[in-house]
Amino acid sequence: MTKDSNGNALQDGDNVMVIRDLKVKGGTDLKRGKVFKGIRLSEDADDAVEVREGRGTLVLKTIYLKKT
Numbered sequence: 001m002t003k004d005s006n007g008n009a010l011q012d013g014d015n016v017m018v019i020r021d022l023k024v025k026g027g028t029d030l031k032r033g034k035v036f037k038g039i040r041l042s043e044d045a046d047d048a049v050e051v052r053e054g055r056g057t058l059v060l061k062t063i064y065l066k067k068t
Contacts, residue, residue, distance in 0.1 A: 002041050002049065008067045010049065013038050016065040024058065035068060 002010045005019055015037045022030040036051040047062050 002046050002062060004065050004067045005063050006066050010039065010041065010062065010065075010067060012040055015039070015068045016049070016051070017068050018060075019064055019066050022060075022064060027053075027056075 004010055004016065010016070015035060016039055017036075018030050018032055018034045020032050024030060036053075038052070040050040042048040042050055042059060048059050049062060049065065051058050051060060
């Protein structure tokens with residue numbers, strides 16, 4: 001089961017918010033408070049989710065996210 005930083009269960013299609021500034025390799029940094037809608041759970045790891053950013057997809061660790 002995939003959980004966010006507060007221990008809430010995450011499911012496909014949930015909305016999440018970034019809880020701290022993150023540096024993105026080869027792209028613009030993510031600022032705290034950025035909201036991603038319609039996440040997908042990663043098949044590779046229980047502690048990661050896939051989010052859409054522009055035309056690309058980012059894989060973020062759930063310890064930096066909270067469910068909104």
